[in-house]
Amino acid sequence: MRVGIVCPYSFDVPGGVQFHIRDLAETLIGLGHDVSVLAPAHEEDGLPPYVVSAGRAVPVPYNGSVARLAFGPISATRVRRWLTAGDFDVLHVHEPVTPSLSLLAVLSSRGPVVATFHTAMTRSRAMSVAQGMLQLVLERITARIAVSALARRVQVEHLDGGAVEIPNGVSVAAFADASPLPGWPGVSGPGRGGAIGFLGRFGEPRKGFGVLAAAFAALAARRPGLRLLVAGPGEAEEALALIPAALHGQVTLLGMVPEARKARMLRSVDLYVAPNTGGESFGMILTEAMAAGTPVVASDLDAFRRVLVGGAAGALFRTGDPVALAALLDDLLDHPARRAQLAARGRAAVAAYDWPVVAARVLEVYATAIECSTGRVVPAASEEQIRHNT
Template sequence: MKIGVVCPYAWDIPGGVQNHVRDLAEHLIRLGHELSVLAPADDEATLPPYVTHAGRAVPVPYNGSVARVNFGFLSAARVRRWLHDGDFDVLHVHEPSSPSLSMLACWAGSGPIVATFHTANPRSRAMTVAYPILQPTLEKISARIAVSEYARRTLVEHLGGDAVVIPNGVDVGFYERAEPKPEWQTQPGQGGTLAFIGRINESRKGLATLLEAFPEIAAARPGVRLLVLGGGDIEEVAEDLPADVRDQVEFLGRLSDEDKARLLSSVDVYVAPNLGGESFGIILVEAMSAGAPVLASDLDAFGLVLEGGQVGRMFPTGDAHALAKDAIELLENPEERARLAEAAALAVRRYDWSVVAADLLAVYEMVTTDPLAVASAPDIEALAAGELGAGELLEP
């Protein structure tokens, strides 16, 4: 099958959507499909052979973060040329409700179009205001996918219609095989090792809550370390840390995917203190795949991944004292950490690309073989009944 995939966000800036598109593309190529990705990137960025450069991206505030997208007449011309040259059997766009390449591809595309919606923001005024503009775009979409029930709810409440829920995928084996790195593991005399991964200056990622909790953790667990992976202004983030614990927080900057996996396989607890705006929680699945027990804020999206706290510990969002209390309990209890890791190892199987890609391919097959599906919304009831193999992922 010839598949065209549009990534709306800058390819060279790490992010959940970019990683999802990359891993999906590489998995489908390994299965023998012919696939091309269109994405913005800096002119100097090194791109894999399956990615077509769509021009430089500009930062735009979006959903509590900063999205790097491109949009305009020149971008539209690049989209039309890519679509013409690709002659795809199916076009798969991500986040078509944002002003980006994905929206332009929906406008210019013809034939089967599959759209994945990642955003979870039930109170999005921007989507409500933009509905009249988005409606013609949505009518061209043959099948709609949401990465979680909360992304689906955002779509339904603001744009109408419905979507089948197919989660983000993870190469579970890649994280399972990662070898721990001795310098990131807890050494004799240390009180344990915690990790955080995310853009450190993005407030919704919750690093400030974790740093607020860290002195309490350090008081109870002398020598405990916090390893922080992610880009941003380190001095700005670290300036509020008390001097007596500052040396116990290590900022690692950005690391390769291989080193990220090794980090997750090395630490005692992975902490996700996010404050909101999360539609899924792919980093939780990555940590669980690597064997790291997870301690996360009780966001609804995180609760789904952690099965309501059965395969990971959860604390009230934004509560630094509760975070510290749970972190201390986990660091003091290796048996509980082992139990959580064992339960998580089973839970992550449903997110492996072998499962997720099969469900996506079922949707592709539906829209390319059924003319009625191309002309109208996806047959959600058929998907829910399991006729396409994705029914078990459709949330009620």
């Protein structure tokens, strides 16, 4: 099968949607399918061979974060060229209501179109302004996928339709087989220390690093050997500013990490902490930590609660409460048997998110979309020309 996948965000900037598309594409290629991904990219060097660059994107505040998007006549022309060259059996766009390449691809094509919705955002200024165009986009989508129940709820309540719920995938073996970083996690035990980890954009308030920093400072007072391992983009000074200077020696900042090092980072801590305060529709980092066999502590967001099976596959604390987080971490660090139980339940739960399982479900949606359509994916103008000539 020839599959065209469209990413709305810069492929060379880390993000959950980009990782999802990368892993899906590589899984499908491994299964023998011919896959091409169209995406914006600031730097084309280093892109995977299956990615076609649509040029640079611009940073735009979007859904409580900053997304790098590509839109306009130049981007539309590049989309059409890619569609013409691709001769795809199915077009798979991600976040089609975001003003970027996915929206352009839907408007520029005819044929079987599958759309995946990642966010649980119910409304935005851009969606309100472009309501007419949005309706046209939705009408041209053959089948919809939502990565979570929250994202699916948006389809039902705000976008006039349902969606098949298929979660984000995770390469379970890649995380399970990773080895810890040298010297980690170190000494742990009742009152002795322990290692906790965080991965994400610590400068982005909704990621909750400030909550974790406050909990770490309080907990370190009674656990002198406590260490914090942090990975993700941002300036070190910005992260350390949230932590008392006396504790800076107990904090290790890895910066941006490639996938292999991410897996090692997750294997290097006694507990992985996801202190996010909102804006999450799934929780990919939770499944990655679960795949690594690391027990998870997460804020009690609905999306996280669902991934962690209501708290059975990971411990939950009151969102935004550093005191509650510190108390939970203290208790878990003192009880290795409970940590082991959480890790075992996490490994069992994450099996449903393994990429081969997820990709098989996506292929079923592709087959349904193709069956419901006539012909292959073609640029819209090509179809209009055919009608004119006939």
